[in-house]
Amino acid sequence: MNTNFGYVRVAAAVPHMRVADCQYNASEIKKQITEAVQEGVEVVCFPELSITGYTCADLFFTQQLQRDALTALEEVCAYTRNLPIIVLVGAPLKVDNNLYNCAFVMTDGEVVGVVPKINLPNTGEFYEKRWFSSGRDVLEHNVNSIRPRIPTIELWGTDVPFGIDLLFTTKDYSFGIEICEDLWSPLPASTQLAIQGAEIIFNLSSSNCVTGKHGFRQRMITQQSARVHCGYVYTSSGIGESTTDIVFSGSTYIAENGDMLEIGERFQMESSMVISEIDVERLRIDRQRNTNFTHDKHGHYRHIQVAPLERSLEDASLQFSGRPEGYCLGGPLHRHFTKTPFLPKRKESMEYCEDVLNLQVHGLLRRWQHTHAESLVVGISGGLDSTLALIVSVLAADRLGYNRSQVIGVTMPGFGTSDRTYHNAIEMMEEMGVSIHEIPIREMATQHLNDIGHDINTHDITYENAQARIRTLVLMDMANKYNGLVVGTGDMSELALGWATYCGDHMSMYGVNAGVPKTLVRYMVRYAAENIFGERLREILMDVIDTPVSPELLPTDEDGNIAQITEDKVGPYELHDFFMYYYLRYGFTREKIAYMASLAFEDQYTEDVIEHWLSVFMRRFFTQQFKRSCLPDGPKVVGVSLSPRGDLRMPSDVSLCER
Numbered sequence: 047m048n049t050n051f052g053y054v055r056v057a058a059a060v061p062h063m064r065v066a067d068c069q070y071n072a073s074e075i076k077k078q079i080t081e082a083v084q085e086g087v088e089v090v091c092f093p094e095l096s097i098t099g100y101t102c103a104d105l106f107f108t109q110q111l112q113r114d115a116l117t118a119l120e121e122v123c124a125y126t127r128n129l130p131i132i133v134l135v136g137a138p139l140k141v142d143n144n145l146y147n148c149a150f151v152m153t154d155g156e157v158v159g160v161v162p163k164i165n166l167p168n169t170g171e172f173y174e175k176r177w178f179s180s181g182r183d184v185l186e187h188n189v190n191s192i193r194p195r196i197p198t199i200e201l202w203g204t205d206v207p208f209g210i211d212l213l214f215t216t217k218d219y220s221f222g223i224e225i226c227e228d229l230w231s232p233l234p235a236s237t238q239l240a241i242q243g244a245e246i247i248f249n250l251s252s253s254n255c256v257t258g259k260h261g262f263r264q265r266m267i268t269q270q271s272a273r274v275h276c277g278y279v280y281t282s283s284g285i286g287e288s289t290t291d292i293v294f295s296g297s298t299y300i301a302e303n304g305d306m307l308e309i310g311e312r313f314q315m316e317s318s319m320v321i322s323e324i325d326v327e328r329l330r331i332d333r334q335r336n337t338n339f340t341h342d343k344h345g346h347y348r349h350i351q352v353a354p355l356e357r358s359l360e361d362a363s364l365q366f367s368g369r370p371e372g373y374c375l376g377g378p379l380h381r382h383f384t385k386t387p388f389l390p391k392r393k394e395s396m397e398y399c400e401d402v403l404n405l406q407v408h409g410l411l412r413r414w415q416h417t418h419a420e421s422l423v424v425g426i427s428g429g430l431d432s433t434l435a436l437i438v439s440v441l442a443a444d445r446l447g448y449n450r451s452q453v454i455g456v457t458m459p460g461f462g463t464s465d466r467t468y469h470n471a472i473e474m475m476e477e478m479g480v481s482i483h484e485i486p487i488r489e490m491a492t493q494h495l496n497d498i499g500h501d502i503n504t505h506d507i508t509y510e511n512a513q514a515r516i517r518t519l520v521l522m523d524m525a526n527k528y529n530g531l532v533v534g535t536g537d538m539s540e541l542a543l544g545w546a547t548y549c550g551d552h553m554s555m556y557g558v559n560a561g562v563p564k565t566l567v568r569y570m571v572r573y574a575a576e577n578i579f580g581e582r583l584r585e586i587l588m589d590v591i592d593t594p595v596s597p598e599l600l601p602t603d604e605d606g607n608i609a610q611i612t613e614d615k616v617g618p619y620e621l622h623d624f625f626m627y628y629y630l631r632y633g634f635t636r637e638k639i640a641y642m643a644s645l646a647f648e649d650q651y652t653e654d655v656i657e658h659w660l661s662v663f664m665r666r667f668f669t670q671q672f673k674r675s676c677l678p679d680g681p682k683v684v685g686v687s688l689s690p691r692g693d694l695r696m697p698s699d700v701s702l703c704e705r
Contacts, residue, residue, distance in 0.1 A: 145177060153353075153354045280297070556679055671699075
């Protein structure tokens with residue numbers, strides 16, 4: 047699995063079908079199996095009772111339909127011989143004179159297991175209990191255990207595992223099966239399957255369509271995949287079913303751990319299929335961190351070993367250039383990676399931004415109240431980070447009913463301060479109504495550099511950090527003078543890279559931006575500009591957004607413009623935030639992160655550029671942990687943080703980055 051970075055390509059298929067025409071349905075299923083193989087799919091799932099059709103009603107009792115179903119099943123099973131794929135097909139099956147609604151798992155010409163449906167609807171338009179028995183009936187309940195009463199059935203001369211206690215395991219992943227109503231029950235079968243080890247759940251369904259059900263079903267699938275840290279593949283019968291009283295839309299969904307990866311188009315006139323990849327490594331990492339995950343195991347589940355034919359490199363329809371030798375997942379990935387994993391989806395933007403600001407504001411105001419401080423002191427440079435910190439400070443004052451003059455903005459022009467950032471800082475503070483202090487640091491820095499014997503014309507790290515520490519000294523002393531708290535402005539991305547002067551901008555009394563990555567800082571300033579403040583302040587904030595990111599510690603150019611551009615030195619923050627998200631959140635390997643970044647940024651950066659900046663990120667992340675080991679308090683805002691008291695408890699002297 048390592049050669050595939052943990053991705054398992056799956057498909058949810060909806061074949062064009064005819065009610066009770068098993069031969070026709072088998073032929074359509076075979077066509078889609080061929081399509082799935084050509085697309086490099088490892089497991090393809092067809093709807094509930096896809097061999098016969100779901101709406102056969104009392105025809106399920108007829109010997110003719112039962113015999114036709116078995117014949118068609120055998121044909122489909124034989125068709126899978128010598129194909130590198132696992133196929134899940136739905137059909138009725140009579141066992142001990144009871145009829146069951148079953149999912150058949152087949153690969154390489156063999157049925158490796160049969161799973162009967164557990165929960166049979168018997169209300170409204172569904173009367174399954176009229177025709178089928180529950181899979182629960184095949185369990186034998188004893189005082190000390192629950193075991194299958196019918197562990198195997200005979201199919202075409204071969205004993206096949208049968209029951210609701212089957213867990214299918216390949217060398218790379220495990221999967222379980224539930225059928226339609228099983229998901230809608232108070233205790234879905236997928237919950238125990240996942241706890242027992244199933245990483246992907248396949249749901250063969252024939253759920254009908256009514257107004258509003260599509261969205262509700264989508265939410266159920268997404269939530270279940272999040273609750274049990276699994277991939278969830280769902281397919282349902284299409285419009286070929288009988289429309290006597292209900293209509294079927296052919297709904298298909300592929301979800302993973304709370305994220306909906308693919309939703310198929312409904313009401314297709316022909317056969318349809320959605321394909322994506324489940325990241326099993328991601329699921330295992332979250333299950334590993336959830337120490338409560340395996341506490342609720344009930345009963346004994348049989349692990350059925352499944353060995354589909356291996357897909358060779360020659361089988362793959364497309365090859366990846368520059369990928370590890372042996373990489374054999376045919377064709378490019380169907381799933382997409384956003385360039386900005388810390389930013390919200392468009393439809394969730396307003397609520398997300400409100401949450402970010404509320405977390406920052408309430409974290410700060412609680413500290414303000416607790417310390418009985420009379421003011422907040424914020425260093426204002428005219429850059430993104432200090433702008434967001436000022437916004438949060440002003441909103442905290444508003445929320446507490448304090449006068450905004452209790453927020454003290456301090457601008458400290460130095461050797462590299464540009465006219466653009468200086469004027470933006472002053473005008474921003476004026477528009478927000480905070481107290482303004484301007485304290486130039488050029489003379490202080492010059493005196494200090496002379497005191498330590500450093501040539502003022504040598505623009506090295508000493509030259510830069512002296513200014514940063516002088517600014518922090520000024521802020522701390524201002525806080526003492528006005529009984530205030532120094533509000534830190536440094537963001538999470540800078541902390542990850544160690545792009546902060548130790549005991550300079552690295553230190554504060556409360557770091558409101560410590561949990562906010564740089565890409566989100568920019569997004570939040572734009573949100574505030576468009577939704578909180580008036581026209582003039584909006585113009586200033588938009589110019590701040592357009593200003594290059596810089597610490598402004600080196601002299602400006604001849605025209606007074608910023609000469610020191612941070613991203614020229616450490617690399618694009620959008621790349622570093624991408625790296626940081628997948629390394630901190632999931633602990634992915636360097637190779638996998640590089641691969642994902644190459645897909646997300648394929649229109650923007652070459653693989654060599656990505657590899658270069660990933661090396662920079664890894665080196666700086668591990669060598670700069672000592673700065674993070676003594677961070678001031680600050681709120682966790684996104685799903686990960688760098689706090690040494692919270693998400694990142696890491697020794698300062700680690701050599702992992704060298705591997």
